[in-house]
Amino acid sequence: MISTGNDIVALKAINVARTKQQNFYSKIITDSEKALYDEQFSDGLPFEQFIWLAWSVKESVFKYLQRIDPELVFSPSKIKVIELAVPSAKSLSHFEGRDFNEQTVYKGIVDFSPHTFYSRTIISDDFIFSVVSHTNNFERVLWGIKKIDSTDADDQSKAVRVFALAMLNTLFPGTQLEIDKNSHSCPIILKNEVETPVPISLAHHDQYVAYSFQISP
Amino acid sequence: MTREETLNELKKVIAPYTVNKEMLAGINDQTDLIRDLKINSANLVDIIIDAEAKYDIEIDYDSADKMTNVGSCLDVITEKINQK
Numbered sequence: 001m002i003s004t005g006n007d008i009v010a011l012k013a014i015n016v017a018r019t020k021q022q023n024f025y026s027k028i029i030t031d032s033e034k035a036l037y038d039e040q041f042s043d044g045l046p047f048e049q050f051i052w053l054a055w056s057v058k059e060s061v062f063k064y065l066q067r068i069d070p071e072l073v074f075s076p077s078k079i080k081v082i083e084l085a086v087p088s089a090k091s092l093s094h095f096e097g098r099d100f101n102e103q104t105v106y107k108g109i110v111d112f113s114p115h116t117f118y119s120r121t122i123i124s125d126d127f128i129f130s131v132v133s134h135t136n137n138f139e140r141v142l143w144g145i146k147k148i149d150s151t152d153a154d155d156q157s158k159a160v161r162v163f164a165l166a167m168l169n170t171l172f173p174g175t176q177l178e179i180d181k182n183s184h185s186c187p188i189i190l191k192n193e194v195e196t197p198v199p200i201s202l203a204h205h206d207q208y209v210a211y212s213f214q215i216s217p
Numbered sequence: 218m219t220r221e222e223t224l225n226e227l228k229k230v231i232a233p234y235t236v237n238k239e240m241l242a243g244i245n246d247q248t249d250l251i252r253d254l255k256i257n258s259a260n261l262v263d264i265i266i267d268a269e270a271k272y273d274i275e276i277d278y279d280s281a282d283k284m285t286n287v288g289s290c291l292d293v294i295t296e297k298i299n300q301k
Contacts, residue, residue: 009259023269027262027281052259059258073285076257077278152236153255185252205257 002134004214005064006143007056009128011049019048027078029054036084044086049123049217053106054129057119061112063186063201064132068078069081070184081119083109096144096167107136127205131212143212156204164200164211171211171215189213219299223272223291230267234260246288264290272298 018024025034028051037050045053058079066072089103100120108119110132118136122129122145129145132137144167148159161179168177168189178190179200189196200213218226228241235241235254250256250264265281268274268290274297276284282291 007258014259015263018263018266024262024266027265027278055259073282075278075282153257205259208228 002213002214003064003067004131004141004201005060005062006030006129006131006203006212007059007063008050008145008203008205008210009056010129010208011052011126013206014048015050016048019051021209025051028058030077030080033058033081033125036159038169041084041086049128052128053121053130053213054082054132055112056128057081057108057121057132059203060119060130060132060201061110061115063203064117065112065115066133066184067186067198067199070095070147070186079110079112080121081108082111082175095146098140098142099138100141100143109136109173127208127210129203129210133202133214140215140217142215145210147207148209149207151206153204156209160202160204160209160211163209164202164213167197167211168213220291220295227268227287227290227294229292230259230264230271231256233267234264238253244287246286246291248287249291250285250287252262268294274298274301 033054041050057074060076061079085107085108087104109117110117117132117134119130120138123160131141131143133141142150144163146163165177165179177194180188180190182184182188185203187200189200198213198215200211203210231239234256237254240254248254251258265276265284269276272294276293276297280293285291
């Protein structure tokens with residue numbers, strides 16, 4: 001079953017000093033991920049950004065699989081970033097699209113035995129946004145990031161649905177689409193009140209909302 | 218410490234991370250931290266760290282994974298206090 005998972009972290013809402021404390025980051029990353037950072041990224045990527053990149057990737061993997069296995073428990077220590085490639089360019093020209101500009105994203109490989117996932121992460125001055133997929137090809141992944149005025153959870157929830165529906169309506173014009181939740185609290189896309197097979201993932205943190213969905217061939 | 222006393226302390230730990238103060242006042246074992254209290258998942262580690270400091274305990278990976286609702290939080294905290 002194909003699914004999708006995304007997550008966004010608003011950088012102004014994180015506690016940088018706390019993130020760098022060993023008792024905090026050790027709840028998110030494993031010793032092998034700390035070693036990966038020390039060996040390859042400590043020169044160019046702030047440690048707190050690495051931690052929240054890892055968090056957003058792990059949360060995305062959890063969301064991807066929870067749609068398939070509703071009883072799954074989120075275990076950050078069991079989801080491991082085993083490879084990470086840094087972008088060659090840092091400019092981010094757009095906040096919504098299909099696939100990713102490979103030059104501007106962090107590309108990861110993630111192990112959650114027996115599964116392997118592939119990740120794309122955008123780090124801007126304001127947020128860290130990740131999407132995961134079961135393949136290393138994101139051509140069928142659509143995604144979006146938006147800044148909103150409110151940090152209220154209900155407002156975020158409404159705003160992200162309106163945002164994602166705007167994109168869905170351009171892809172599937174003339175259809176009556178809605179976003180609802182299934183009995184396991186996973187977001188689903190309804191067409192004429194019937195669930196579609198298009199998996200969607202929603203995320204929000206502070207003033208940022210984001211979506212991802214995966215379309216069929 | 219009784220379960221009720223632990224619950225009252227847990228409310229103080231959770232309070233900074235939820236705006237849903239009315240629901241916080243009436244939480245019970247089934248109250249889900251994310252779905253009911255609208256706590257952002259990015260703050261779950263904060264709650265675990267704050268609980269460790271509040272009760273002078275250490276919460277391991279596997280125990281932390283279980284802390285998704287109030288009842289499981291109380292179970293883990295009580296277990297760790299009893300292990301001291």
